[in-house]
Amino acid sequence: xxxxxxxxxxxxxxxxxxxEEDAKLKAYIQQHGTxxxxxxxxxxxxxxxxxxxxxxxxxxxxxxxxxxxxxxxEEDEIICSLYVSIGSRWSVIAAHLPxxxxxxxxxxxxxxxxKKLTGNNKQNFxxxxxxxxxxxxxxxxxxxxQNPYCxxxxxxxxxxxxxxxxxxxxxxxxxxxxxxxxxxSLERSDGMEFLYGDDIANGTSSLVCPPFASGxxxxxxxxxxxxxxx
DNA sequence: AAGCCCCCCAACCGCTATACC
DNA sequence: GGGTATAGCGGTTGGGGGGCT
Numbered sequence: 110x111x112x113x114x115x116x117x118x119x120x121x122x123x124x125x126x127x128x129e130e131d132a133k134l135k136a137y138i139q140q141h142g143t144x145x146x147x148x149x150x151x152x153x154x155x156x157x158x159x160x161x162x163x164x165x166x167x168x169x170x171x172x173x174x175x176x177x178x179x180x181x182x183e184e185d186e187i188i189c190s191l192y193v194s195i196g197s198r199w200s201v202i203a204a205h206l207p208x209x210x211x212x213x214x215x216x217x218x219x220x221x222x223x224k225k226l227t228g229n230n231k232q233n234f235x236x237x238x239x240x241x242x243x244x245x246x247x248x249x250x251x252x253x254x255q256n257p258y259c260x261x262x263x264x265x266x267x268x269x270x271x272x273x274x275x276x277x278x279x280x281x282x283x284x285x286x287x288x289x290x291x292x293x294s295l296e297r298s299d300g301m302e303f304l305y306g307d308d309i310a311n312g313t314s315s316l317v318c319p320p321f322a323s324g325x326x327x328x329x330x331x332x333x334x335x336x337x338x339x
Numbered sequence: 340a341a342g343c344c345c346c347c348c349a350a351c352c353g354c355t356a357t358a359c360c
Numbered sequence: 361g362g363g364t365a366t367a368g369c370g371g372t373t374g375g376g377g378g379g380c381t
Contacts, residue, residue, distance in 0.1 A: 123350080123351075124349095124350075124351095124375090125349070125350080125375090126349090126350090145366095145367095146366075146367095147366075147367070148365080148366065148367095159351090160366085160367095161351085161352090161366095161367085161368095162350075162351075164367075164368085165349090165350070165351085166349095166350085168368095169349080169350090170349085197370070197371090198369090198370085199369075199370065200368075200369060200370085211368095211369075211370080212348085212349080212350085212370095213348085215370070215371085216347075216348050216349085217348095219347095219348095219371095220346070220347055220348075221347095
């Protein structure tokens with residue numbers, strides 16, 4: 110048996126909020142506060158809404174000092190650098206941007222920033238892959254055996270995987286363990302496939318290639334045109 | 340002008356964390 | 361300590377609007 114629903118779904122209105130509903134909710138909360146109980150709040154006001162829906166509406170749109178749209182370059186950078194270091198913890202990221210909500214930042218990331226960064230990095234990685242095809246492995250990320258491709262048979266890694274963890278591939282000083290989430294793959298002309306991913310634990314981006322693992326690379330700085338090599 | 344497609348974003352859903360009894 | 365209610369969070373969806381053909 111699952112948990113009882115938080116509200117009577119049949120008698121609850123869904124979809125966009127009307128100006129009247131907004132006004133009711135805003136006026137009530139400004140006068141009485143939430144009382145620490147969102148579930149009972151719609152009944153008190155006379156709204157046919159789920160308490161969760163009221164909470165979301167207030168937090169994301171009605172509470173004072175909310176900003177919408179018009180993200181600045183500085184905000185872009187903060188979002189990108191935090192995403193790289195802590196991942197998709199939108200509420201934590203929102204806490205660093207006064208007036209921004211987690212929902213707003215999440216939408217902004219998914220619709221704009223992710224594409225922007227992925228596009229830039231694809232270009233960069235393509236350049237490095239081309240270099241490696243001509244025998245220039247200077248940009249590759251070596252493992253402890255100084256092998257650019259970290260040949261470690263049996264590492265469970267393939268293009269369908271969205272997560273990777275590889276302690277066999279590390280930085281030259283042995284400190285870096287790859288751990289992150291893949292976001293796209295690139296295929297070299299010799300057929301070798303490289304997965305690109307954010308190395309969340311270390312705040313860097315890496316390339317990994319099955320069944321080996323290797324990396325190339327760069328600190329994830331959105332304003333950088335070029336890869337800074339490790 | 341009409342139809343189609345794509346993108347954006349408000350809102351919902353389901354899960355986990357926390358508080359309380 | 362266990363059970364339940366609620367808050368909070370992140371992933372996902374789908375309606376609407378704008379652009380393109």
